[in-house]
Amino acid sequence: MAERIGGADAVIDLKPGSSIPISYHPSFGPHDDLLLLEADDNLVSDIFNQRVTLRGLPDEDAVLCTKSKTFAIKFVGNSNSMFLIPPSSSDDDTNINNRQLVSVLKISPGNMELVEVSPRLDKLKQLLLANPFGAAEVDAMMDDNDDDNNEKKGVKLYTWSDLVNTVQASDEELSVGLQSLSAVEIDGYWRVIDENYLDVILRMLLHNCVLNYWSFDDLDEDEVVSALVADEFPSKLASHCLRVFASRVNSNGTGKWKLEPRLVCLHFARLVLRDEKMRLESFMEEWKKKIPDGMEGRFEMLEGEVLTETIGIETRVYTFSVRSLPSTPAERFSILFKHRSKWEWKDLEPYLRDLHVPRLSMEGLLLKYTRRAQPKADAPPVFSAR
Amino acid sequence: MEIRVKCRCGEDECSEWAIVELQGVVETQASFEGSIQNLEIGRLCHTESSQETYTFTVGYHELIGSKVTLKKPLLVLKKLQLDDEVSGKTTELEVVGIIRTKILFKTRPKPLISGTN
Numbered sequence: 001m002a003e004r005i006g007g008a009d010a011v012i013d014l015k016p017g018s019s020i021p022i023s024y025h026p027s028f029g030p031h032d033d034l035l036l037l038e039a040d041d042n043l044v045s046d047i048f049n050q051r052v053t054l055r056g057l058p059d060e061d062a063v064l065c066t067k068s069k070t071f072a073i074k075f076v077g078n079s080n081s082m083f084l085i086p087p088s089s090s091d092d093d094t095n096i097n098n099r100q101l102v103s104v105l106k107i108s109p110g111n112m113e114l115v116e117v118s119p120r121l122d123k124l125k126q127l128l129l130a131n132p133f134g135a136a137e138v139d140a141m142m143d144d145n146d147d148d149n150n151e152k153k154g155v156k157l158y159t160w161s162d163l164v165n166t167v168q169a170s171d172e173e174l175s176v177g178l179q180s181l182s183a184v185e186i187d188g189y190w191r192v193i194d195e196n197y198l199d200v201i202l203r204m205l206l207h208n209c210v211l212n213y214w215s216f217d218d219l220d221e222d223e224v225v226s227a228l229v230a231d232e233f234p235s236k237l238a239s240h241c242l243r244v245f246a247s248r249v250n251s252n253g254t255g256k257w258k259l260e261p262r263l264v265c266l267h268f269a270r271l272v273l274r275d276e277k278m279r280l281e282s283f284m285e286e287w288k289k290k291i292p293d294g295m296e297g298r299f300e301m302l303e304g305e306v307l308t309e310t311i312g313i314e315t316r317v318y319t320f321s322v323r324s325l326p327s328t329p330a331e332r333f334s335i336l337f338k339h340r341s342k343w344e345w346k347d348l349e350p351y352l353r354d355l356h357v358p359r360l361s362m363e364g365l366l367l368k369y370t371r372r373a374q375p376k377a378d379a380p381p382v383f384s385a386r
Numbered sequence: 387m388e389i390r391v392k393c394r395c396g397e398d399e400c401s402e403w404a405i406v407e408l409q410g411v412v413e414t415q416a417s418f419e420g421s422i423q424n425l426e427i428g429r430l431c432h433t434e435s436s437q438e439t440y441t442f443t444v445g446y447h448e449l450i451g452s453k454v455t456l457k458k459p460l461l462v463l464k465k466l467q468l469d470d471e472v473s474g475k476t477t478e479l480e481v482v483g484i485i486r487t488k489i490l491f492k493t494r495p496k497p498l499i500s501g502t503n
Binding site for chain 2: 012026057108
């Protein structure tokens with residue numbers, strides 16, 4: 001006699017007017033290795049296409065990642081008794097003398113739920129900014145005998161695979177994160193380029209533009225790279241310089257680029273200011289000297305990157321970049337309000353533009369983290385910490 | 387660390403598990419404690435009526451419930467801890483089943499007066 005133990009199908013297909021006994025399974029027990037995960041239809045589809053992974057370090061709460069999203073995993077307990085009944089399993093396929101047993105393998109205490117969260121990209125920033133790629137390494141790179149320079153120094157570098165294992169973000173979010181850091185893959189490792197070294201390459205590129213009568217709006221990638229390689233820059237970094245400061249002219253791969261005035265001017269503004277606060281007039285003067293001929297630097301280009309403070313009759317300007325701020329809203333607002341207790345919307349907005357929080361709009365973010373006040377009807381509203 | 391959620395079957399072939407859910411706790415008599423495997427809990431009946439009702443009789447109690455389609459399906463995952471010579475201790479997660487419906491009993495148990503059986 002074949003006994004079919006489990007019997008989920010018998011429960012699911014139980015016809016009206018029929019009844020079946022339910023027993024404890026021969027292997028009834030806690031079965032802590034069996035977990036229930038609530039998943040919407042999209043996630044179910046992703047899982048069956050092998051596109052879902054759990055990511056995180058042993059001391060972190062694991063997150064679940066699809067190709068493009070990151071989810072926190074929450075356990076939701078259920079005080080009801082959930083009898084979990086597995087499908088039938090039998091050694092014998094015949095239907096002769098088939099005794100149906102419906103058996104409960106485990107009583108589940110609850111299930112896991114997923115909550116979409118922002119990817120944890122601050123860690124990516126931290127890891128890559130610890131070891132920017134600079135001039136010294138370029139020399140080592142050009143010298144073929146010095147391949148393990150970094151390993152010798154004990155410097156930790158990250159391949160794509162290392163980043164996937166360390167940063168809690170989906171593949172797509174990780175790629176976007178790398179792009180926003182202007183990171184580049186060198187010898188299999190993802191690196192950010194040291195700003196001083198980037199400056200050297202950019203100035204050489206601009207110098208070549210003048211020398212060769214190249215138009216800023218119609219740069220040919222091959223020509224640019226050849227010229228920079230001739231000046232002893234690695235070709236990979238020459239291409240990268242275009243990606244940082246220029247955009248493609250059209251997407252059919254003609255290799256034409258146009259320099260973005262805002263990005264070039266911002267670079268020189270940061271170079272002028274460094275860590276100081278300068279008088280606005282002095283800054284504008286120094287800045288204009290550095291901007292290449294044919295480009296115009298306007299102060300509006302620097303929103304989200306510099307701030308001004310007016311003391312008496314003097315206005316000073318200093319570097320305060322949105323890219324140096326945390327990407328999580330609570331921490332972002334905390335730092336902003338520590339820096340300055342009251343903000344007008346026109347100054348605050350550039351520092352919030354890049355915040356994307358699932359299920360929360362900009363209005364929602366402001367409501368949650370700020371207090372809005374309007375001291376006079378004709379004065380602009382002012383935001384402060386909640 | 388990255389753990390891929392694996393499944394050996396496709397979405398259509400994934401075996402369906404069932405859940406019978408009731409409020410409260412089913413208790414076993416003291417004499418059976420420790421060896422309740424194979425013990426009968428009760429009888430599930432799909433009533434012959436126009437409504438989609440089910441009854442579950444446990445001991446002298448009868449529960450009344452219905453079949454509910456889950457808004458979001460539940461996946462049954464099995465966590466495997468493996469010890470590999472090469473990569474050391476690794477964890478794997480495998481989808482072993484899916485649950486789309488459950489039979490939910492929300493009412494208080496109705497005691498059955500003896501003599502009806």
